[in-house]
Amino acid sequence: MGNVREVRIARRTGFCYGVREAIDKAKAAAAAGKRTHTLGQVVHNEGVIAALQAQGIETVDSLAEVREGAAVVIRAHGVRPDVLRLAEERGLDVIDGTCTWVTQEQHEITRLVEDGYVIVLLGTPRHPEVVGLLGFAPDAIVVDEEEGWERIPRRKKMALLSQSTQPPWKFEKLAAFMVGRCHELKIVNTVCPVTIHRQQDTVEAAREVDLMLVVGGRSSANTKELTRLCGIVGTRAVQIESEEDLTDASVFGDAAVVGVTGGTSTPIEDLRSVAERVLRLAGTPAAAARAAEMANAALAAAATPAGRTTSLPGPQVAVAR
Numbered sequence: 001m002g003n004v005r006e007v008r009i010a011r012r013t014g015f016c017y018g019v020r021e022a023i024d025k026a027k028a029a030a031a032a033g034k035r036t037h038t039l040g041q042v043v044h045n046e047g048v049i050a051a052l053q054a055q056g057i058e059t060v061d062s063l064a065e066v067r068e069g070a071a072v073v074i075r076a077h078g079v080r081p082d083v084l085r086l087a088e089e090r091g092l093d094v095i096d097g098t099c100t101w102v103t104q105e106q107h108e109i110t111r112l113v114e115d116g117y118v119i120v121l122l123g124t125p126r127h128p129e130v131v132g133l134l135g136f137a138p139d140a141i142v143v144d145e146e147e148g149w150e151r152i153p154r155r156k157k158m159a160l161l162s163q164s165t166q167p168p169w170k171f172e173k174l175a176a177f178m179v180g181r182c183h184e185l186k187i188v189n190t191v192c193p194v195t196i197h198r199q200q201d202t203v204e205a206a207r208e209v210d211l212m213l214v215v216g217g218r219s220s221a222n223t224k225e226l227t228r229l230c231g232i233v234g235t236r237a238v239q240i241e242s243e244e245d246l247t248d249a250s251v252f253g254d255a256a257v258v259g260v261t262g263g264t265s266t267p268i269e270d271l272r273s274v275a276e277r278v279l280r281l282a283g284t285p286a287a288a289a290r291a292a293e294m295a296n297a298a299l300a301a302a303a304t305p306a307g308r309t310t311s312l313p314g315p316q317v318a319v320a321r
């Protein structure tokens with residue numbers, strides 16, 4: 001037993017609309033009786049992938065694994081245009097789950113290449129969204145951490161864009177850096193609003209609690225950024241991958257109110273599981289006794305059913321326990 005009497009889940013967490021739509025499209029195809037695949041994991045979360053598999057939706061790494069006529073869902077990150085062409089040539093039933101925001105990025109980058117700009121893209125070099133964008137701008141210079149910015153050449157006419165989930169502050173800093181690199185600089189702010197809202201809501205939650213739990217993949221850049229932002233507002237933050245990482249109540253110290261937030265690949269239902277685990281592990285006797293009920297209330301306060309992992313009828317992809 002501990003001191004935690006309340007757990008709050010940050011607003012606007014869970015999957016972004018792009019990921020949710022891709023999941024919904026895959027589920028709808030499978031429900032319509034199509035043999036359905038997703039090209040790459042639709043989201044990097046093993047629980048969700050297993051739940052989709054149970055509904056007959058298979059993850060494949062390449063189009064060669066998909067039989068002619070079967071459905072293949074393009075995930076929210078999008079793909080290179082030649083991948084789409086190949087899928088069509090092979091007679092696959094292509095279901096394009098590319099997020100509308102990413103589609104817009106692809107259009108922007110294509111237009112800038114046509115207009116003769118040297119493209120600089122802020123992003124993680126091997127991230128699928130970046131790989132897809134490079135299909136539209138093969139000569140784009142991809143940069144990530146500040147130490148690598150010096151290799152950006154000096155050119156007359158340059159354009160700057162960003163992978164959708166990059167931190168806005170980094171994009172702004174790179175934009176300022178690039179002003180000194182060229183004569184004409186075109187900046188297209190392609191940082192997704194979901195990223196911005198999530199950071200705002202996490203900071204808002206962090207200001208009102210004693211400790212934050214940030215749930216997401218250890219290597220996820222957007223998750224690490226949430227942890228960093230909590231620290232900036234002076235709230236201790238602990239990053240975990242799932243409720244299973246919570247085994248030691250001492251991590252909560254004398255925290256009475258704990259906040260929970262998550263990266264874009266973390267289903268909101270997982271945040272609910274974390275909330276319940278916190279209350280059972282480190283809650284006051286009264287809170288521990290009502291852990292499930294309080295976790296459900298925290299989830300309900302954070303997201304309407306439409307904001308959950310899937311908006312289609314039937315069981316949630318990640319089942320709230």
Ligand code: SF4
Pocket residue numbers: 016017018019076077099100101102164165192193194195264
């Ligand atoms: S983070 Fe934004 S751009 Fe990326 S898939 Fe989600 S909604 Fe789309």
